Amino acid sequence: MVHSLWTIRPSMMGFDALDLYVDHPYLFTSELRHGGKFTPFPNVRYVKGKLTYIDLVDIDEFSVHELDAMMLELGYVVPPVIYYHFRILNEYLIFGLRALGNDQDMCNLAKYTGANKVIQVYTEHGTTNLVTYFMSPNKRNGVVIEELNEEDEVAN
Numbered sequence: 001m002v003h004s005l006w007t008i009r010p011s012m013m014g015f016d017a018l019d020l021y022v023d024h025p026y027l028f029t030s031e032l033r034h035g036g037k038f039t040p041f042p043n044v045r046y047v048k049g050k051l052t053y054i055d056l057v058d059i060d061e062f063s064v065h066e067l068d069a070m071m072l073e074l075g076y077v078v079p080p081v082i083y084y085h086f087r088i089l090n091e092y093l094i095f096g097l098r099a100l101g102n103d104q105d106m107c108n109l110a111k112y113t114g115a116n117k118v119i120q121v122y123t124e125h126g127t128t129n130l131v132t133y134f135m136s137p138n139k140r141n142g143v144v145i146e147e148l149n150e151e152d153e154v155a156n
Contacts, residue, residue, distance in 0.1 A: 004061060006030075008073060009053040017055075017117040028113040030054040034074060034123045038130055044094040046122055059113045062106055071123070083128040087120040088112060097122070097130060 005027075009015060017029045036049020054070055068078045076082070084100035086109050087093065099105050100121065113119060124130075 004066060004069070005056040005058055006054050006066070006070070007056055008070075009055050011052075015053065015055065020055075021117045025114050026059050028057050028059060028116070029118045030057050030070070031118050031120045032070065032074075032123070033120065034071065034076070035125075036122075037124050038122070038128070040129050041131070042094070044097075044130070046093070049122075059106075059110045062109070063103070064101065064106075067100065067121070076125075081126055083124040083130075085122045085124075085130065086112075087122065089116045089119075 009029075015029070021027045030053070032052045032054055033046055033049045034052065036046050039045045039047060052074060057066075064084065067084050068082070071078050071082060085097045086100055088096040088098065089112065090096075098108060100109060109119065
């Protein structure tokens with residue numbers, strides 16, 4: 001079992017992510033916004049939330065389970081449904097949010113952590129107001145199951 005390095009930063013502590021991570025391309029800081037919710041489209045905003053910085057997050061070990069562990073550390077009860085999203089740097093909130101719900105989503109996030117050492121992560125509890133969560137570009141086509149007749153030839 002791998003022990004996670006991440007740590008919750010005290011709220012008043014200063015931090016220079018670029019300086020710390022210069023020799024560690026796989027590490028980043030999560031600017032975790034939690035306890036709030038998104039307002040409905042088209043005026044998408046994150047309201048009534050808190051902000052916590054989590055440093056020394058290793059993208060190679062980062063997963064939904066790690067996010068759940070962070071939420072537990074912050075005092076939340078898991079597993080009520082928690083929707084996780086990240087924001088692409090310099091994108092508008094409405095267009096820059098991406099789902100963090102599975103391993104493929106984490107791979108998508110990994111594309112941004114090399115150059116961006118502080119990643120905004122948002123949570124929603126119970127339900128989500130974002131339809132983009134269910135329209136992930138990582139969504140695969142469904143599997144088709146067909147029943148073969150005895151006279152059908154099976155191809156290798």
